[in-house]
Amino acid sequence: MSERAAGLVRASLLLGSAALIAKLFAAGEMAKYITPALDPLTALTGVVLAAMGVMEGWRALHTRADRDAAAIHDLEHADDGHGGFEATLERGLTYAVVLLPIVLGLALAPRAMGTSALAGERVTRLLLTFAPASSGVPRPPKPDESLDDTGPVLAYLRRVGDGSVGQPVRVTGMVMRSDTLEVGEFVVLRYAIVHCVADARPVALLVVAPASLNIQSDQWVQIDGELSSRAREGARLVTIVARRITPVAEPNNPYLFAAY
């Protein structure tokens, strides 16, 4: 491969990476990969990659033929223990590997991680519990905001502990069924991420259904109910006694973006 062609490949890969970032923002899919807190940095990265691609492309197009020939000669006689063939092979492999996430990201319609991402963890170990010291709060403080989504509900639970029992709430998440739960119970699951889905941590709440529930695992639901507590294996589980369970579509931002 000539230096000019290699330069154009590198320029294309850099511009492809920038295009991937632009596509994810345009399609509203970035939140399915990384936290919105990093959006400004990611956008800036896209701009820098695009600028690098343009400059590399311009440089490749203006590479003179004599310099190109000298560069190829240098590469073929690289005195670094790799040899010309290995260097060329590595260059080709690099371009192919860098292309992989670009193609995947451009082509994929990403979905949120589901219950299978728990990789065999026992559901009872995931369930949110009240801290032992949190009992006995005489009068729970009123929530700062309406508890109509999972994030504010978790923040409120963290603030007041079991003083929150009796509070009407609305949460959204994925259904997770398990044989280890009692009849009429299921788990509503969300993942919280700090940077990207690679650091996702499950947040699971026990739900008591008002009637027999015919919803499969991984179905997104919205639950209206009341916070309660159930004793299980020496722990007091945060429990939502559901009044109404409504199947809903996966939200645009399926992850929780705070440390709960």
Added chain:
Amino acid sequence: MTISLGVSLPGRLNELAVVFVSIVLQSLPFVLLGVFASALVQRYVSAERLARWLPRGRLSLVLLASGFGFVAPVCDCGVIPLARRLGAKGLPIYAATTFILAAPVVNPVVLTSTAVAFQGDWTIVALRMAMSLSVAITVGLLASKLMPEALMLSVPAPVRPSRSPDARSSCALANIVEHAVTEYFDIALFIVLGALFTAVTQTFVARGDLAALGGSRIGSVATLMPVATLLSICSEADAFVARAFAATFTTGALLAFMTIGQIVDLRNGLLLFRTLPARLVALIVIVAYGLIFVESLAVNRVLLGP
């Protein structure tokens, strides 16, 4: 507006692809930071100037390198390009290795994120920093004794051919970008492959039985150390993951998780092998695993009693 082509993958493959792309996306800003820092060093820091700045003694040089993360807060994605360029300018390999091992944790950004994750528990922050420094300084001093003076950081075969000085652009910006592009494609193969291996591990390796070992002082440490190596979580995010383990695992195990994961990890392991001689990488793995294991057990003994 939706412009997705709409290719939908089945459950585990979707998770694999999403985790893989997310690791690459999240790494990109920090990789760019590293390659541009490297390009700036290449253009503006001469070997003579660097030699004037550096202290003469090995101990003082290692100590300086271990704290350099406070001046150049690069994470594990960006530290190697910068260290490699400093090495090419004359920074001894043992000092560059100390910088590579310490900087991903011993920098203000990561220490602050650790404090936030552990709700202002500065004991955890101080212990994390101390354990990282202990490994970096020990490896640096051992390498200064055991490795030959002439040993250099490996500068891999350029993906694009280097050009003679007279052929270089006279424009500073174009020159810096040119170096940054070269550096980027030198390490991109290993960054992306590391992300792929990490995504495969996270998707297909079951973690369900880890909790059974969490309560044991020795077992918890011995369990979380390889888990950290396999998960390869970014140094700015791993404290939040460690916090999620807090109910099940001992404090020593959490510290081991946060320390070893930034020194011996799958994501950057390939790049480490590419940059450093194999015997130095072996030294890093042995010292890091051994020292962190012992220190974590000591932490458990102090915090939990004999």
